[in-house]
Amino acid sequence: VPPPTGERAERRPASAVDEDVLTARLRARLGSAPDGELWSGDDAAVLRPPAGSLLVTTDMLVEGVDFESAWASPADVGWKSIAVNASDIAAMGGAPRHAVTAVGLGTSTPGALVDGLADGMIEAATTYAVALVGGDLSRAPRLTVAVAMTGEVDAGGAVPRSGARPGDALCVTGSLGGAAGGLVALRRHGAGPDLGPPLARLAQRQLRPRARVAEGRALRSAGASAMIDLSDGLAVDLARLVAASGVGCEVDVAALPLDDDLQALGSGPEADPIRLAVVGGEDFELLCALAPELLGDACARVEECGTALTQIGEVTRGGARLGGVDLDEWRERGWDHLRAP
């Protein structure tokens, strides 16, 4: 069955387009498998195994929960679905390899949405060197995109959450608060051309998060003892890291690398840069612990990726505090509160 083309096809709802036709249309846009591999078009993808350890992760994005169609374009959603999984692989110090996608589409989904979704996925997959090797299309009440990604890391070389030791430096890549600030900007102004450059940059941090893949590999090489990506906010993810490691922490609020563009949000309790940085979530920066004597080398390696590495505190024997306040207390002001409609 040849894929439908032209205007008529674009206006047809996805449900009226045969699953095989849509799949074929998407498949034609993906790369081809190397010899000995078999990608989309069979019951499962057939892949060469990695030489080191195999990494596997999954994340699902649901319309109205993880994104709003009012401001996130289909391409934004496609990008984010790949980037958030690549971020999980990055947080282990690994390199992404392959992704499979399960997409649920409403019955009135236009074909253009499917193409936009594919645009964003392909753009992110190209950026992070991930091959899109298969998927599943079905119906859902709201657009739902579940991606599972494989990655690779030298055997024994994955950086877990659980390796932090008292005395380690706690560091983050890049800057914090931008993604949550972007959400504030989008809620206030929408995604239109009214956003000036600083707010538009914040919106991009929300809509097009970057996975710190090169930085994660650099931090693994530099000897990071523990690592996690900041998906649910520093307070929540730092609590996870110290709990998994059985340690405590003391973070200096003044040391947090706040996103410069947050100034443009002006005042209002929802625009407080520290709150956005600590409980906002979705920055997808890496938080790591590493022995203090490794810090200089680690900073240099991360800078080679074009990204800053900032020490924000240190690992202690017990008591998890940020600015002298218990992380549990910060957590209660966390992601869910900010995200609630």
Add this chain to the structure above:
Amino acid sequence: VPPPTGERAERRPASAVDEDVLTARLRARLGSAPDGELWSGDDAAVLRPPAGSLLVTTDMLVEGVDFESAWASPADVGWKSIAVNASDIAAMGGAPRHAVTAVGLGTSTPGALVDGLADGMIEAATTYAVALVGGDLSRAPRLTVAVAMTGEVDAGGAVPRSGARPGDALCVTGSLGGAAGGLVALRRHGAGPDLGPPLARLAQRQLRPRARVAEGRALRSAGASAMIDLSDGLAVDLARLVAASGVGCEVDVAALPLDDDLQALGSGPEADPIRLAVVGGEDFELLCALAPELLGDACARVEECGTALTQIGEVTRGGARLGGVDLDEWRERGWDHLRAP
């Protein structure tokens, strides 16, 4: 944070239960990772790579589309989410290895639902020797379960859809129509105790599909040239196999191994056993092509798994027909029509 226990916890909506608490509760029920592996609880699972080829597949189940909560228990949904993915691995002739699950829960989801879902997933994972190694919990308007599964097959040994050659015998494992017949029975009578044994068995075929993992490996060893699992109905999946192989087929309707229990459905156009077998879908039997001289050995190997293998027709040079009717015509009476609410 200790997991909540007792009645109070059970009545709390899942959204009121911290994601980490739920995750910890589920994790406590899973097996532990062998030395050198890291399962749930980090950003990604860390696994030993397979010796042969790596298989990866994904399938998503959505409430109201792929199952109805009126008759499918949470454990049924959990079982099916694993079984349908294991079936994809089986259709390559592979062995399932690991699964990651992305689950979207409504805000009013009781904790008991999450436990039931885990019950079914763990039961299926045990049956098919799959390790549940990680996942992602989020909110969704309807219960949504996306599973991605890895598998393993000897390098170069995966059985694709595309290898069928003119003259090959076309065979199916087990019996056909039972799962769609079960849907008819459930729609007529619900899932209650009113279902007599034959209808209850049909309902089980719908609610608890079996993945033909051992049979798939036996057929690979026996030299099957092409294979696919029957998820969308014989007409649809056979059309996929012959299209991928660039061949045709002639299937004898009288040779179809109809599920014996379909007799118990009585009359009515929706209860016609042949229609259920050809366009019903979700039987998750395997359809394969193999050279006629291999047929005897293949039957013997599949019988060792406790399952019949039945020749239903043969591969031709062109023209895809079933009972003298073009597959396209059968497809138009297919799965979507039957499944439409």
